[in-house]
Amino acid sequence: MSTQSEAVVVTGAGGFIGSHLVAALVRQGKKVRAMVRYTSRGDIGNLAWNDPALLREVEIVRGDIRDTEFVRRLIEGTEVVYHLAAAISIPYSYTNPREFIETNINGTLNILAAVKNSQHVRRVVITSTSEVFGTAQYVPMNEKHPLHPQSPYAATKVGADQLSKSFGYSFDVPVIIARPFNTFGPRQSPRAVIPTIILQALAGNTIRLGRMDSTRDFLYVGDTVRGFLACGDAPAEMNGEEFNFGTGVETTIHGVRDEILQLMHQPAETNVEQRRLRPESSEVMRLLCDSRKANQRLNWFPETSLTEGLQNTVLWFTENRYSFAQENNLI
Numbered sequence: 001m002s003t004q005s006e007a008v009v010v011t012g013a014g015g016f017i018g019s020h021l022v023a024a025l026v027r028q029g030k031k032v033r034a035m036v037r038y039t040s041r042g043d044i045g046n047l048a049w050n051d052p053a054l055l056r057e058v059e060i061v062r063g064d065i066r067d068t069e070f071v072r073r074l075i076e077g078t079e080v081v082y083h084l085a086a087a088i089s090i091p092y093s094y095t096n097p098r099e100f101i102e103t104n105i106n107g108t109l110n111i112l113a114a115v116k117n118s119q120h121v122r123r124v125v126i127t128s129t130s131e132v133f134g135t136a137q138y139v140p141m142n143e144k145h146p147l148h149p150q151s152p153y154a155a156t157k158v159g160a161d162q163l164s165k166s167f168g169y170s171f172d173v174p175v176i177i178a179r180p181f182n183t184f185g186p187r188q189s190p191r192a193v194i195p196t197i198i199l200q201a202l203a204g205n206t207i208r209l210g211r212m213d214s215t216r217d218f219l220y221v222g223d224t225v226r227g228f229l230a231c232g233d234a235p236a237e238m239n240g241e242e243f244n245f246g247t248g249v250e251t252t253i254h255g256v257r258d259e260i261l262q263l264m265h266q267p268a269e270t271n272v273e274q275r276r277l278r279p280e281s282s283e284v285m286r287l288l289c290d291s292r293k294a295n296q297r298l299n300w301f302p303e304t305s306l307t308e309g310l311q312n313t314v315l316w317f318t319e320n321r322y323s324f325a326q327e328n329n330l331i
Contacts, residue, residue, distance in 0.1 A: 004029035007078045007120075008232070011035045011065055011111065012085035012127075014045025016188045017180075017224055021082060023050050024225050026057050035074055035085065038062040046187045065107035072114045080232045081124040083111050086157075089191070090131070090278070093153035104156035105163065112167040112175075121174070125231045126164045128179035128242070129157050130217070130287050139250075140290035143179070143242045150282045161242075168240040176231045176238060181246035181289045185221030185309060186316035190324045194218070194310070197257050198317045199324055201266045210276030212254040217246040217289045220309035223302045230298040238297065246289020247302045259307065263314050 008025055012018040013034035025032045036044050044060055063070040065085040075081055087093070087103040108126065115121045133141055134148030149155040167173040184194045193209070200207045227245040234241075251259075254270075261268055277283075294300040304312075317324075 005031060006080060007031040007033070008080040008082065009033045009035060009075055009078045010082045010084065011074075012083075013060075014043075014047050015084060016046055016185075017183055017221060017228075018084045019046035019049060019187060020185070020221050020225050021084070021228055022047060022058060023054055024229060026054050028229075031059075032057070033059045033061055033074070033078060035061050035063060035065070037085070038064060049187055065110060066102055068110050068113070071110040072117075075111075075114050075118055075121060077120060079120055079122050081111060081115060081121055082228055082232060083108065083124060084127045086127065088153065090151050090153045093151055093156075094279070097152035097156075100152055100156040101159075104153075105159045108160040108163055112164060112173055116167060116171045116173050122236070123174050123176065123232055123234075123239075124164075125228055126160065126175055126177045128161050128177050129154070130179060130181040130244070130246070130289065131284060132158045132161060132179070133287070135284050136286040136288060139286065139288040140248055141244065141288060142290040143244055143293055150284055151278070165240065174236065174239045176234060176240075177242040178228055178231045179242060179244045180224045180227060181217040181219050181244070181287055183219050183221050183224045185313050188221070188313075193253060194256065194260065194313060195317060197260050198264070198314055199321065201261060201264055201268050202318060202321050205268050207257060207268045207270040208273045208276065209253065209257065209270060210272065210278070211283060212257070212270070212272070213252055214283065214285045215250040215252050216287050217248070217250055218256065218306055218309070219246050219289075219302060220304035220312075223304055226303075227294065227298075227300055230294070230300045234298060241297070243294045243298060243300075244289050244291050245294055245300065246291050247306070248289055248291065249306065250286065250288040251306060256306075256310075260310055260314065263307075263310055
């Protein structure tokens, strides 16, 4: 089990979920090493939204998860690794699948190999995605649902998951796979569907979206973070397990659009844009989580309703709207 002053690493700490996870770990009293991808600008991504006093408690390390030697140094002296670093844009995975292989599979291999050779790491939490399942073959979708990746992104996440499990079987690497469904909340990329709707509504009276009859299980970021923490704290006998995290409620894209506009008191016309549509056979039409395993084994339950989560998200994006580009159809 974890201790308060335990040393932990978060890869992808500059991302949406990673930045929230770092804050939660610091509040628990952990010694947090936050890995962000190196850029010439030296920025720290979404970590910058955290309180400066909190960030002073964090060791921020810049590098690239694809760099084997960097990853080896990154985890030295740490006890838990939360591996969130990934290439995540599904549309871009159609254009440049090689980058997704190098980052999501080879980057995960670097983490696993470093943990295998470590004397200190007691747990590595691997971040999966509900996209590995593809369109639901049955609902709700538990951990035994068949894998059917319908995009290059999803295929690389399947590869990372299976590679992680194999290192557990072969080398006793203490892996747990955390599989959140569709996480949303403050700081999410403006290209994700919920921020897209909010920012477009703030900018005018027209919402441009892709397919709107597909359904998703939207999980608030605070609940996702608690799922990661539960995986990190789980006893050793749970090594090798996978856990789905979701609400068990599915909502269509047009349904979430309607609720957002109602919360914003904003009427808007909606247009379907061709560039926002996935290839027909690549579209994931239905995702609905069965998180009973996490309920029973980790005592994890979602605490934030879709409405409450949307209220928080609308408020945050409204207050920070000018930090996001709204020109040139970026949103």
